[in-house]
Amino acid sequence: MDFVRLVPGFPLLGVVLVALTGRFLGRRGTALVACGAVGLAFAVALGVTGALLQTPPESREVEVSLFTWAAVSDFQVDVSLLLDPLSAVMILVVSGVGFLIHVYSVGYMAQDPGFRRYFAYLNLFVFSMVILVLAGNFLLLYVGWELVGLCSYLLISFWYERKEAAKAGMKAFVTTRIGDFGFALGIFLIFATFHTLDYAEVFGSASQVLTTGLATAITLLLFLGAVGKSAQIPLYVWLPDAMEGPTPVSALIHAATMVTAGVYMVTRTHVLFELAPISMLVVAVIGAATAFYAATIATAQDDIKRVLAYSTISQLGYMFLAVGVGAYAAGIFHLTTHAFFKALMFLGAGSVMHALAGEQDIQKMGGLRWTMPLTSITFLAGWLAISGIPPFSGFFSKDEILASAFASGQILLWLVGVITAGITAFYMSRQVFLVFFGEPRYSQHTAIHAEHRSVPHESPWIMTIPLAILAVLAALGGFLGPVLEDFLGPVFAASEARQSLPPLNEAALIILSVAAAGLGIFIAWLGYIRRGVDPKLVAARLGLVYRLVRNKYYVDEVYHALLIRPVWQAASVLATAVDQAGIDGVVNALGSIMQSAGRGLRRVQTGFVRSYALIFLVGVLLVLAISTLR
């Protein structure tokens, strides 16, 4: 199982090869190296998972130490990889979905001048994400955490000539930094308490060392990091803007993998969270609230990718709801199925945009099921999965979460979850109906491939094959559930298994959530296929509510007015007052000094030095006052 080091090793090699020799490899060679690296990583991940399955369940935990990284006196941190069922599932998802998206990208980015740069970043991302999930201690986890963030900014602003793209990258950076700040503090607090950062040691002694208050403080700080990275309330604002990046990136980083890092992290540290009931509750409440809130926004968006982005935020909320009520395996299960169906839908959206010359407005699409059969069929699989229609994968994982919430006694959160399931089905159906059904509306608006074709066309096979594979996974992935929960079992052995509900209740819950989904789809059908209800009329009736949702509750505007502007003003005021009066004054004065010669020079110069000296003197007084008076 030492081979696990090859899982990050291959993508890293890919980065180096693409970055250094990509010039000579050409596009074909670059694509081959980049996809090959991730493909090999996936193969190794499969291999080590198989090896893990050979060992008895209770000893499925291997730590591979690569080298000692940092050591001070009795404190030591190794660069070590921890392979257990949890990280095995994660590396399978990351490298597997990552591989498919790499392949798809070869077609999607074929014409892009930044082809090589793109694949270097993408490989770097896979490497970083694998490090994040395989890390055997908090410091390496932090390293992976920061590196995936870096890749994320680089890829969001990949098309930096577009002003929005550059701005979106900055926004993602700023927002997640706030979360990272909490995350770093949480790690420091862990370190201050345990004097170690090793998972095994921290988790092993947590129950003896931690008081409830301390555990709450640590876990809330860690969760702040998760809120930033996984785009939960109130730090979710960066994710919709992140859609400025290339669509495969949205699929891989901003849907399937990186944004789930927060869920993974909370799951990984569940030992700590369980010592802090308040934190658990916070996680569950934030999760449920985000799920509902983002879903409402998604109902009124017209950008094909933004709908999916808000949907991602909402689904991540479900995952946090799951881990918040202690249903870790359910959370990871949903993480996995979500990776399948959301990656599928993003790639499908990319395929649609590819065909429509980059059009993203779903009001200007329609009727694509005839012209793009493969994309449509696969997208439908994703739609049914996310809507929670049995037997598609999302049904199983979402149902598991809702049942766990109900069983844990959080009836209110369960109710929010069910309502959200209905809203989810509605907005996804709305999107599907507007894009693939009805009459084509694109011809009036977009000049599609005027130079070669007059109608939208299906994408090349290199893009549709990954779609097909993901569609199969999205459709059937739900049946992995029991296997997955069984496999993950030992990791969460210490935690209480959820009380099983009486079969009758279980069935009632299932019927309720399927009914909610069905209702959502039905309403969308009424509005967008049957046209029995005019959505515009409904929007007008709703008035303020609609405007609020349509404009995403004006949160961006509020943040800008309350947080961003004041900070910048403060910085520039300080800079002008303290700094520019000094040097720029001098520089500007120099011109006139030359004219008025010695006298002027002396006066201006000593003037400024005097003011410096004055500040110096204030400092001296301060120092003396503190050091003598106290």
Next chain:
Amino acid sequence: MPTTQELIAISPEIILALWALSVMFLDLLIAQSRKSILAYWSLLGLLLAGGAEFSLWGREEILFQGAFVQDNLSLFLDLVLLLATGLSLLMAKGYIKDLEMEHGEYYTLTLFATLGGMLMAGAGDLLIVFLGLEVLSLSLYVLSGFRRTEPMAQEASLKYFLLGAFASGFLLYGIALVFGSTGTTLLGGIAVAITEGGLLGDPLLLLGLGLLGVGLSFKVALVPFHMWTPDVYEGAPTPVAGYMSVVAKAAGFAAALRIFLSAFLQLAGDWTLLLSLLALLTMSGGNIIALAQSNMKRLLAYSSIAHAGYILLGVIALNSWGLSSVLFYLAAYGFMNLGAFAVIVALRDGEREYLALNDYAGLGSRHPLLALSMAIFMLSLAGVPPTAGFLAKFYIFGAAVQAGYGWLAILAVLNSVLAAFYYLRVIVIMYMREPAGQVAKMTHSPALALAIFLAVIGTVQLGLFPAAVVELAQASLFPFLGS
């Protein structure tokens, strides 16, 4: 008469002093067109001095009746100083030629300044601290005004000199007060006097200590004694600015460590409040003002102020971890900061320098290797893993947490979050902005390329495999604090 043993123990300093003199002498014999020989000659001197340091490793020599100490602490700091000097000379070679100021004095003064720093690092007596400080400072006053014809350089030099003299006055006054209180200027003697004379709360001593602190604070540019920094960095030749930012700071912290560890350890409790306040002011002041800079040299000036604030955290922690992290930080900072200055030096067209932040637009596509190096330095300065800067910050903040200054660590982390903006902005500009108007050119030179290369290696090496340097740093502090 000094004994042979003493002479051997102080051989690095002797080598450097002789070398500085020899450069002056050689300068007379070498034609103006071949002055760059002096650069290689000086580098050879640095190598020899460094070799002497290595051969002395592990010894603990107290020389000249305690006035000078050659132990692992001074050797470690000396090596940092020598390394930084070497890098800055590699940067300077082509630069001073292009800007028509290739005089032998440049090398002589640089070597003398380093010698001053080394004296501070090994000082066993407050007067040696002062002597070292003045040797360092006087050389720097001249070096910062080395472009004599530039008004900016004259101004920088004059300002630095006036304020430096002001600070030296305080330092000297502090020494006098300490002497008045304890009756000695020997560091070891002061410690003894404090214990035996019961001087723990003596106002005269505290006043003296405060003034000593002021003098050193000026040297390492703590807020509010930092006002000179941006002006001087901007006016000084770029390699000199880089040199000052590392060597003057390292020397200042070296002297502070010496003085506090050997003489005033018993007063530790008295200065933590003050130092915490200074650290806070320094970090926050440096970072906030850096946010609004549009000139690279000024940006790095404020950045270097902020870094001094971080380093102070390790001094405050005052345990073996904290102090070894100070040493590690200085080493990491030396590589990344000089590396960043080296990139600035590279980005010029003969004698025209491109200092505006906007000149870096499009560097990523025009000079990918240079941009990559700059990106590495910026990431490291910002403390992004897995670079040297990240580990250095981790060590320092971790030490503060361990010593019970969690709140200070929180504020420091907050500061580094803030600081990431302006470092990352440089990267964003390099990779994500097209140049508007005139395109900045790059000057190629093998020496400069070597300097950047070494700095990159150091920055990455200390980030990925820091163990060796950390062990050296810990070994340096063994005599003072035990393991």
